[in-house]
Amino acid sequence: MKICFIGTGYVGLVSGVLFADFGNKVICVDNNKKKIENLKKGIIPIFEPGLDELVIRNYKSKRLFFTSDINKAIKDSDIIFIAVGTPTAKDGVSADLKNVYAVAKIISKNINKYKIIITKSTVPVCTGDEVEKIIKKNNSISKFDVVSNPEFLREGEAIRDFRYPDRVVVGSNNLKKTKLVLEKLYEPITKKGAKFIATTRRSSELIKYAANAFLATKITFINEIANLCEVVGSNVDDIALGIGTDARIGSRFLRAGPAYGGSCFPKDTKALIKIGDKFKTDMTVVKTVIKSNEKRKSILADRIIEILGKPKNKKVGFLGVTFKANTDDMRDTQCLKIFPKLLKKGVKISYYDPTGEKKELKNLKYKKNSDEILINNDLVVIHTEWDEFRSLNFSKVKSKKLMIFDMRNLYQASSFSNKNIIYYSIGRSLNDKKA
Ligand code: UDX
Secondary structure, eight states: OEEEEEOOSHHHHHHHHHHHHTTOEEEEEOSOHHHHHHHHTTOOSSOOTTHHHHHHHHHHTTSEEEESOHHHHHHTOSEEEEOOOOOBOTTSSSBOOHHHHHHHHHHHTTOOSOEEEEEOSOOOTTHHHHHHHHHHTTSOGGGEEEEEOOOOOOTTSHHHHHHSOSEEEEEOSOHHHHHHHHHHHTHHHHTTTOEEEEEOHHHHHHHHHHHHHHHHHHHHHHHHHHHHHHHHTOOHHHHHHHHHTSTTTOSTTOOOOSOOOSSSHHHHHHHHHHHHHHTTOOOHHHHHHHHHHHHHHHHHHHHHHHHHSSOTTOEEEEEOOSSSTTOOOOTTOTHHHHHHHHHHTTOEEEEEOTTOOOGGGTTSEEOSSHHHHHHSOSEEEEOSOOGGGTTOOGGGOOSSOEEEEETTOOSOGGGOOOTTEEEEOSSOOHHHHOO
């Protein structure tokens, strides 16, 4: 089966490369010529552990191709994945679908034989109907099917998530014709245990938004419980364990931290509300989740100010600035909302990130490693849970007192025998806060 992926962003590139790795011929298309030339040389546009080796290996084996010639790629393929970006639109809430519709128009002009067109981009319910309408303008319905097949991979874990997902979701209004093809395509994954869920196109589109909104809700819930733990003297790690072991709740995505961020949860929760509005359905829970998540960043900024006492001219060093570990992605990262509040109070901020200096933080001092953060500040904030922050070299802290605010609960207060260190964390009782 010849496959083509239109869009070599996170989802398109990772899925395309891995389908090639399963033995398919995959053409990855992008209108950014520079990106395509770089990919041919093995230069990867995103930070994703292990992806570069896979790209090089499959490109050399002639299973993976890169091109900007979208027309030829469509003509040469049996299955076409639309994996272009669906960012938040100018209204600040809806998903911007102009890329998806532009691709649908190009597809409509290049259908030379029966094709399955699959939206892998996260798209609001009913987008498939619109894509079908656009393609139908130039073609008969018997020549193509539009299928929804959302992707659930996480940044930083993308390769493992794609290879070993819990489920594969496929939505089609013509399952009789498309299901077998997709079952075959996903066989290397379902054989290892992933559930294959076949449903209608609209249900499949909604599954993706419901999943992201539910996970965002889980995180927001535990973060609110963490706030409560801090005042009543409980430990949020124990609460997460205590509720997460109940199979009805599940233990994952119950890590309290500095609010959720990233390219998906903030964008998709807002878009889900907009979908609800369109169909006159109030998404009260999701609205509250967004509000609570926004408030959390402000709560954490206030907490830093409280820890500092007199914040003016105090030095604060951040360890990690991306929205989570194993990514260089700064989209909707929590600290972007925390920094302005601190700067306003006269705090001097420096940061170190394993993925290097950030253009978004031009006005802040960048340090080359975590040691430089540990020795030069009044307060160190562990903002991101990179493995290298789990074993910081605290022996560097000798003379003056250092405060640590561990926003990811990587440490226990009891691990600090150095009396020069005062340790604060998230959702733990007052006794656990200070070493
Ligand atoms: C998410 C979804 O998990 C994935 O299925 C979807 O395809 C894309 O969106 P991603 O944004 O890459 O993936 O990261 P994820 O690991 O889900 O984390 C999102 C945010 O939630 C991060 O800021 C992370 O730090 C935070 N988080 C996650 C928590 O605070 N606690 C948790 O327990 C889990």
